[in-house]
Amino acid sequence: DAGITQSPRHKVTETGTPVTLRCHQTENHRYMYWYRQDPGHGLRLIHYSYGVKDTDKGEVSDGYSVSRSKTEDFLLTLESATSSQTSVYFCAIRPGTGDSPLHFGNGTRLTVT
């Protein structure tokens, strides 16, 4: 399995609080992605990174920010969590060469009450 670790695995937080999810990889892959998965919507891209300090928005980026200060870590921050951000969040990685597929972390289940 690809060396991807997401933390925490589960989190319950209150509306309005900031939350940071962490994705750590040991593969030295260039690309890292954050997706959210909700019933009826499938996997939707939040943000992605194509290198240290290089990030870009996905289709559902509002309310989220990211940072990548090291190759191995990609952080997703909810500045002020809302109930609509209750979801399962998956991190994925991909090498920078060719059209290689994604490999996913185990996911973080976030509940905003």
Place this chain on the structure above:
Amino acid sequence: RKEVEQDPGPFNVPEGATVAFNCTYSNSASQSFFWYRQDCRKEPKLLMSVYSSGNEDGRFTAQLNRASQYISLLIRDSKLSDSATYLCVVKDTGRRALTFGSGTRLQVQP
């Protein structure tokens, strides 16, 4: 229109049956295609890449039809363990991100 569309199912089939799923994509410039499998409450896992000439991996066969802009997944001799959601994934030329379909749920019954 969604970029990648799949029939959500569920497809309920008996053990040993052959089942096929299609996935349509809207961008004719799409260049890479994959099938993923996702078990309930787990992360998606790569099942197979889809090559232009079609490819097979054991009981699984993937096909690409560029003219009609769809890919297919055929599962022969279905097993109970094949029960899962199958996700179609497309990468477009020049884009760094991959786009997922919403998935097709397969339930193999004894």
